[in-house]
Structures are given as C-alpha cells and as structure tokens.
Amino acid sequence: MISERSWADAQLLWDYHQMHHEPRPCSVAIGLGSHDLGVADTTVDLYKRGMMPLIVFTGATSPTTRDRMPRGEAVHYRERALKLGVPSSAVLVEANARNTGENINFSKTLLEEAGVDVSSVLLVSKPYEERRAYATACKLWPKVEFVSASTVVAMGDYIASIGDASLVIDMLVGSLQRLLIYPDQGFMISQAVPEVVGDAYLRLRSQGFTNRLVPESFKF
Template sequence: MISAQDWADTRRLWDYHQMDHTPRPCSVAIGLGSHDLGVADTAVDLYRRGLAPLLVFTGATSPTTRERMPRGEAFHYQERALELGVPSSAVLVEPRARNTGENIRFSRELLREAGVDVSSVLLISKPYEERRAYATARKLWPEVEIVSASSPMTLDEYVDSIRDARLVIDMLVGALQRLLIYPDQGFMISQHVPENVIEAYERLCRHGFTSRLLRDDEGQPLSHTRR
C-alpha cells in the first residue's frame, strides 16, 4: 500500500526532477528515446510552434521497449512525427543510443556530420527525467545552451498514463539516485539537491521503492554517501 507520506515524498521528487524551463527557439530539438511516445508528441508540438527547425530522435531499444518498439525507439518516434505532419526533411534519426549519455554523444555526432550548427538544444525527455537529461547534456556538451522540456503533465496524470503507481515511484527514486551518484562517476554535472528532497528519497528507499536503483556487485543499492 502506498501511504500518504509516500505520495508526499513522491511529489517532492517529481517537482525536483522538473527543471521548469520556458521553451524558447533553439537550433534543434532532441527527443530522448524511451517507452513514452509523449516525447515525440512534445517534439512535434515544439516544432509546430516554431521553436526548432529540426528534430532529432535518438534511441535503440531496451528491455522495456523491445516488444512495443521493435524497430527501435528513434524510428518509432520518427514515424509518429511523420504521422503528425512533420516533413521527413525536418527529422533526423539516431538509432544506436542505449543510455542518456549515448543519446547526447551520438546526437551531437549526427548533427556535426549533417553540418548543422548548434548553439542551443531543446532537450525533450520524460517528465521525471528532465533534470537527469539536463545534467548529462551539460557535462557532455557544455558549449551549447540546454533548455529542458517534456510533456506538460502532473504527477497524477503521469501515473494514470503508466497505470502502475508503484513503478512510477520506483522510476522517480531511481532517477534521483543517479543524480546523486553519477557526478562522482563523471557522467553528469553536479547539481544541488535540497535536503528535504534527499530525505524524501531516503524514506521511499526504506519503504521499498527500490526496483530501479543501481546496485553493487553484492546486490546492495549504491549509496550517495559512499566515496
């Protein structure tokens, strides 16, 4: 059972993961592959609003998308965009990336090979991945401005769309763990995490929302207190 305290802590993590950037015109919009076609829909909306002249969709497959998106996340995103009226000339596909770091690195390489001059990026992710995507891009592509974006959804709306509240909480907890430990591993920039967010994260871990945590060789969740 998910308690009132669990929900309060989950909302605190959800709010922290959101960057609250205001979308503005950028050189390109990059949609990070996942199970969520809402990323493609958001990219198309931003394109239609004139905020990006070019869309890049990046992503191979993962255990959670292999059946739903057998041709690869990026290709399914591309198909969605074309169905919604985006011309094929305005879409590039990067089909190899299997994690956020590769999403950024491979998209950067693709744009360089295509001769696209990039000074700013609308970086589109799932709502709870905004901060992680931003921190990764700032580490790997520091010379460009990153503007985070995602589907404009509340936590309740997102839970309804996934239809598995416990899984959503697990994903939020896993994303927060990565924000805490990945900077020391060189995967993303370090960002301030308020104490009340850390406390909410630790309570949710104690209450068993741990299926998406990274673990050590002994199967124990990696801790942000370890050095």
C-alpha cells in the same frame, strides 16, 4: 498499497526533477527515447510552435521498450512525428543509444556529420527525466545551451497514463540516485539537492522503491 506519505514523497521528487525552463527557439530539438510516446508528441508540438527547424530522435531499445517499440525508440518516435504532420526532412534518427550519455554523444556526432550548426538544444524528455538529462548534456556538450522540456502534466495524470504507479515511483527514485552518484563518476554535472528532497528519496527507498537503482558505493 502506496501510502499517503509515499505519494507525498513521490510528488517532491517529481517537482524537483523538472527544470521549469521556458521553451524558446533553439537550433535543434533532441527527443530522448523511452517507453513514453508523449516525448515525441511534445517534441512535435514544440516544432509546430516554431521552436526549432530540426528534430533528432535518439534511442535503441531497452527491456521496458523491446516489446512495445520493437523497431527501436527513435524509429517509433519518428513514425509518430510523421503521422502528426512533421515532414521527414525535419527529422533525424539516431537509433543506437542505450543510455542518456549515449543519447547526447551520438546525437552530437550525427548533427556534426550532417553539418548542422548547433548553439542551443531543446532537450525533450519524460517529465521526471528533465534534470538528469540536463545534467548529463551540460557535462558532455558544455559549449551548447540546453533548454529542458517535457509534457506538461500533473504527476497523478502521468501515472494514470502509464498505468503503473510503482514503476513511475521506482523511476523517480532511480533518477534521483543517479543525480547523486553520477557526478563523482564524471557522467553529469553536480546539482544541489534540497534536504527535503533527499529525505523523501531515502524514505521511498526504505519503502521498497528500488527496482531502478544502480549499484553504488556512494551513500547519500
């Protein structure tokens, strides 16, 4: 049973992880692979709204996607986009990335090899991965302007769609941990974490939401 305090703490992390950017036309969209096909759906919606002429879906497989996306996250995303009416000529696939840094670096290389001039990117992710993806992209591709986007959904509705509250809260905590420790490791830019968010993060860790943490020497 998840306590009311933990739900409230999870909501604080959920709100912080979103960048609250207003979508605008960009050179390209990069849809970050994951277990969530909603990323593909949101990318398609942005394409149909004229926000970009080209989509890159990036992602191999992970332990959480191997069964449900056996052909790879980016491949399943592309199939979803084509089913929703996006022409195949508007979708590139990067099928090797296994983490956010590789998502950005491999997509950058793919676009360079395709001769695409990129000045701005709509970076589409899960709602609770917006800030982490943005911080990583700004570090690895500093000459490009990034606009974060994700499915507009309340935390409770998102959890209901996934069907596993503990999994989502674990991921909220894991994403916050990476925002705290990865800047010192050179993986992303540093961003201020409000004290109320940091306190919520520590409480959730103390309640056992630790399954998505990475080993660390940094202590918040």
